[in-house]
Amino acid sequence: MAYKTDIEIAREANKKPIQEIGKKLGISEKDLVPYGHDKAKISAEFIEQSKKNKSGKLILVTAINPTPAGEGKTTTTVGLGDGLNRIGKNAMICIREASLGPCFGMKGGAAGGGMAQVVPMEDMNLHFTGDFHAITSAHNLLSAMIDNHIYWGNELEIDQRRVTWKRVMDMNDRALRDIVTSLGGVPNGFPRQAGFDITVASEVMAILCLALDLQDLEKRLGDIIVAYRRDRTPVYCRDIKADGAMTVLLKDAMQPNLVQTLENNAAFVHGGPFANIAHGCNSVVATKTALKLTDYVVTEAGFGADLGAEKFMNIKCRKADLAPSVVVLVATVRAMKMNGGVAKADLGTENVAAVRDGCPNLGRHIENLKSFGVPVVVAINHFVTDTDAEVDAIKEFVAAQGSEAILSKHWEFGSEGSADLATRVAEIADADMANFAPIYPDDMRLMEKIETIAKRIYRADEVLADKKIRSQLKDWEEQGYGDLPVCMAKTQYSFSTDPNLRGAPTGHSLPIREVRLSAGAGFIVVVCGEIMTMPGLPRVPSSEAICLNADNQIDGLF
Structure with a gap:
């Protein structure tokens, strides 16, 4: 059976005007800043007013360690959100924005897949509402002002060997990891070694995602350490006097972006720090606002639970006074087989023994997540090649770990396929079984x-x-x-x-x-280890296949 591509499904979506999506959340048109017909930002005034509302339940979606077989964490997040609405719950999702670097590299986009997607998919995976561009500009404004300060006399006595603030761009470009700047003589400043990180690794990105409001944003920007003097005392962003202008550039980027799923349910898509080189969660503003607007908020943390979920618990929840009611851990039969030693080309063949051999990765994530005091449900993200025996092997393993695994077919059937998962997750969330706590105290060395x-x-x-x-x-x-x-x-x-x-x-x-x-x-x-804060492109990057077709539609995206 031939299935449509993600982008073909997204193009056929019956999208509602974004004002209708906002209305379901109680957001009036005057509190929406529309970006076209299908996306909008939420006004700061509305966000402030919503803080008096009661908070809903927070549901975290995470996953096993990623494999080339695919896990589908965002797809499950979207599917679970749609499933909760299908069974009569008032729910929405909060996910991160996509970085251009992996979109044109090898990771792909961040809008879900199949019948569990957020739309407009092409916009989300490309420039969207310009948040990442604003973060890049704010970050590089500070870089320019540091070099400019040094050029005009260096009143702060910055040690040029100890400038710690790199530049950023939202693209994978290994050639920029280590560079020398200001060559060409006196008019261009003082030559020094420098480099680029990818925008999603920028401290400005992390600050935007952790700041509570514009005032908190400006204070945090001012606290950035950009360099050291010869006596090793720090030089701050506020010393360079860049924090005010950076806040101006980020004013609109601080407002969460409202879009919708294929089933016309609300979604906030805001912020996008990577989980392997940053803290991997969408913005605190989006999450806390969503909790004031609905009874259930489904959010995700990047990559596997050892990275994204750990940072969600130990950084985001600690800093924002959040506590998840339940964690959904995504796994697939294919990934279990790959962890069990099966080559990617052979994943379509039934191999129950390999599934069992790969399950220890899943088991460790379950154990780790439980150590935070939160109940764990395993979502088996269904692939059409999965057999009943393979699915049962995962269910039996998970049951032996003291949790339960539920098969979810949201990719193929949307909310109809995730209703069972949604029902059980809501039951656990409503039972208030969680006793959440980070795994280390603030005062530990x-x-x-x-x-x-x-x-x-x-x-x-x-x-x-x-x-x-x-x-x-x-x-x-x-x-x-x-x-x-x-x-x-x-x-x-x-x-x-x-x-x-x-x-x-x-x-x-x-x-x-x-x-x-x-x-x-x-x-x-x-x-x-060898982790890089400026990734490189693979031998055959996705960008080679991305183009406009004869109808000026984007092809090759997914």
Whole structure:
């Protein structure tokens, strides 16, 4: 049977005017800032007024470690949101915006798939409402103002060897990781080594996603440490006097974007930090506003639960005073077989033994998530090649872990296929079974926080960090940053730092290459293994197949 592509399904969507979607949430037309007919931003005034409402239940969707077989976390998030509405619940979803880098690289988009999508799909995966461009501009304005300050006399006595603020762009470009700037003589400034990160790794992105309002945004931007003097004292963004102008550039980007699913249910799509190099969650403003507008909010955290969910719990929930009522852990038969040693080309053949062999990865994620005090439901995202015996093998394994697995066919049937999952998730959320708590306290030493994650989540035997890194962590503690959470930058493909080590490995070490203080965002970034904060394109990037067809429609996107 031939299935339509995601983009073909999205083009056939019967979209309602965005004003109708807003009306279902109680948002009047005057509080919507429309971007065309099918997307809009929510006014800051409405967001402020909504804070007096009662909060709904928060449902987190996460997944096993990603494999080339596909897991479908966003698809499940959308399907579950539609399913909750189908069974009579008042629900909406909150997801991240898509980065152009992976869209033109290899990861693909971030709008769901099949009959469980958010639309307009093409807009969401490309420029959308310009939020990422605003973040890129604000970030690079600060970069320009730092170099400009140095050029005009360097009143702050910045040590040019210790400028920590890189530039960013929303594209995978390995050639920009390490560069030399200001060549060409006196008019161009003082040459120094610099580099680019991808926009989704920018501290400005993290700040926008964690800030509570424009005032909090400006304060956090001012707190960014951009460089150090020769005496090692920090130079802040506010010292450069860039925080005000950056806030102006980000004023509209702070407002959540309202769109809809294929079934005309509301969705906030806002912010987009990667989970392997940043904290991997949509904005606090979008999530908290959604909780004031509906009874259930389904949100997701990036990549596997060892990255996205861990940071959601330890960073976002801690900082925003949020607590999930239930976690939905997405797995697929195909991914279990791949974890069990089956090659991608052979995934279509039934192999129950391989499913069982791959389940330890799933089991470890279940155990880790339960350690946060939150009940866990496994969603088996159905593929048409799955057999009953393979599905039953996962259900039996999950039952032995003290949880339950539910088959969901939202990709093929939309909310009709996710109704069973939605019913059970709502029951658990309503039962108030969660007793959520982060896995480490604020006052734990920074190195101990890293070791807690490494040993309790990754199951590493040890953390490898040289004297320079340990001294840097101690210095930050002495400067008053010891109460910050840690944000691990690590490969998404494995519990270890080896992307080829699948399953549930033990006996490995966690090597720390670098630590970075994100004082504005409010966390310490810990760069582990070979992870890059500026990705590169693959040998055959997706961009080679993306084009306009004879009808000026986008082809090759998905």
